[in-house]
Amino acid sequence: MKTPIFDFVKNYNDQNQSRFHMPGHKGVPFLGCEPLDITEIDGADVLYSGDGIINESENNTSKLFGSLKTFYSVEGSSLCIKVMLSALSLKFKNPYVLAARNVHRSFIMACALANVDVDWIYPKNYTHLCSCNIDENDLETAIKNAKRIPDAVYLTSPDYLGNIADISAISKVCKKYGILLLVDNAHGSYLKFLTDSLHPLDLGADMCCDSAHKTLPVLTGGAYLHISKNCDNDYIDVCRRAFKIHSGTSPSYLILQSLDLCNKYLATSFSQELSNCVDNITALKTRLAENGFAIEKSEPLKIVINAALSGYLGTDLCEQLKKYNVIPEFYDQDFIVLMATPQNKDSDFEKLLDALLSIKAKPSIKRETIKPTYHKRVLSLRDAVFSPQEVVSLADSVGRICGAATVACPPAVPVVVSGERITENDIKIMSSYGITHIDVIK
Ligand SMILES: Cc1ncc(COP(=O)(O)O)c(C=O)c1O
CATH class of the missing domain: 3.90.1150.150 (Aspartate Aminotransferase, domain 1)
Incomplete structure (x- = not known):
């Protein structure tokens, strides 16, 4: 498999050009990697706008994953999540999503920015903040109880504790109701390359993001947004538009080269x-x-x-x-x-x-496990995120409405989400993650 971005930059660097262009380090090694750190010069293509070496490299990834189109992100899955949610806003009027509650915090901001309305799906047995093991029956019940048929279902799989949802079964329910299935597969790029693929695209997801950097040898920040062959072609342009809305204009060519080089490794050993x-x-x-x-x-x-x-x-x-x-x-x-x-x-x-x-393992210890709270929403995510806020100590926050989803990172799964009322139980959980203060609505 070819590595067009890596080859271009290597060739450029080997030619010993005088760099009267950005970045300011001019290829002089301070950290060490500067000679290979370039910007969008002639021939280097333009991320999300061109059809040169970046597009060629993305198409190689697309072939490896069997997608309709794969886009690169140099800003992690966090950017891809914003793009998936904004794609809904570009496609649907007043988009509405049912999401399993253990979302990464980027989902909250993505919904607030794209004005997406969300209702949570909670599992029957809700034991840990990071896990929300819902099955196809839970989903069907949630759809029947929802205020209307949602435009999309959103799952995090694998989760931080390594649970994988039964995406095949869940995707069948989504198809039955004509709902898109979006998966946060940040932890699971590698699942495609198991003897029997467990990658969401192969199990019926319509779009998913993979943080390539989490499980593949890719520099931090390198990620993929995959669009499935189940989707209409116009999702390619819709996602491209959404990337242009959210991404910066100086993509890291170090990360792009890393994603590009990884294709060769994925295709071989x-x-x-x-x-x-x-x-x-x-x-x-x-x-x-x-x-x-x-x-x-x-x-x-x-x-x-x-x-x-x-x-x-x-x-x-x-x-x-x-x-x-x-x-x-x-x-x-x-x-x-x-x-x-x-x-x-x-x-x-x-x-x-x-x-x-x-x-050495020891006999098990008994300790009180604090189960996460089933919350009631008081304000929409968007209204809460964009309302005036103040920071208060946890002790003073009970009964107040959460402004910014407060998380420990990792796992960056919010204990309370923007717009929810904070409970005594939330305080206990946040304290256990070392959180001392929280942003609340004024
Ligand atoms: C489940 C999950 N989704 C999304 C993200 C965001 O990924 P990234 O760091 O690539 O932006 C993370 C990051 O840890 C995550 O754990």
């Missing part, structure tokens, strides 16, 4: 290396389980330890792991989440196993 990595992770999970650690069922590249069932608070277990120079992706009082890819070395897995076997 990635599937095999992924398969080996999944085998390593599965073996590691088995060893940990044999040694008393409670390992949650999860998507293949995550190792999710249920801390309390393994005898610890997640925060304490994480502190212990850090002493062994093992740094997890996410931890809270309940869970530790470790993410691996084929770019982890065998020695990383050995270090993790040695660390946990030295720390």
Whole structure:
């Protein structure tokens, strides 16, 4: 597979041109990467406007993922989420979405900006902020109870704890009612390359975003917006318009090259290396389980330890792991989440196993788990986000209306969403994530 962006920049740099154009570093290495950091000079194409090397590279990605069109983002899935929601605004009058509640905070801002009306779908068993395991029956009930047939359903899958929704079954319900299915697949680019693809596009999603940088060897910020072949062609222009509304005008060519180069890897050795990595992770999970650690069922590249069932608070277990120079992706009082890819070395897995076997699992501890709140909305997301606000301490916020969705990052899933009334229960959860203040409506 060709790498047109990477080749162009390399060639440009090799020619030793005098750079009387931006960026101001002129290719002189300060950080080290500057020689390859260019701007939209002749031949470099224009992100979302041209039909040159960027478009060619995006089309290569599109072939790899089997999409109608894939767009690159150098501003993460956060930008792609804004684009998906704005695409609804460009297509539908007063767009209305049903969304599983465990959204990333970018979804809230995206809806406020695009003036999208949202109702939440809560699972029957709502036990953790990060997870909202709804099935096709929950969705069908939500559609029947909704104020009207929504224009789109929005899911986050995989979630931060590695749960994957049954997108096949859910997409059948969406098709039955003629509703678009949009998926935040930020954690799941790699799912396409498993022996049996679990990628949302292959399971019936109409659009999804993938943070390539989370699970593929791509620089931070590199992401894809995929449009499925199920969609009308006009979604390509609609999404292009939405990208132009939300994106900056100085895309990072370092990130674009990284996305471009990744195509070659995906087209060649990635599937095999992924398969080996999944085998390593599965073996590691088995060893940990044999040694008393409670390992949650999860998507293949995550190792999710249920801390309390393994005898610890997640925060304490994480502190212990850090002493062994093992740094997890996410931890809270309940869970530790470790993410691996084929770019982890065998020695990383050995270090993790040695660390946990030295720390040792203990008998499970009993602790009060605070379940997330089922909220009532007082103001629309848009009205709340754009209302005058003030910052108050958590203790003073009970009964006030949330202004800005307050999150700990990771997981960046809001405990209370803009426009919802703050409860005592919310305070407990926010405190457990170290949040001390919150923006409320004046
Ligand atoms: C579930 C989920 N969606 C979206 C995002 C935003 O992705 P990005 O950081 O690529 O903008 C994140 C980031 O952590 C995430 O966890």
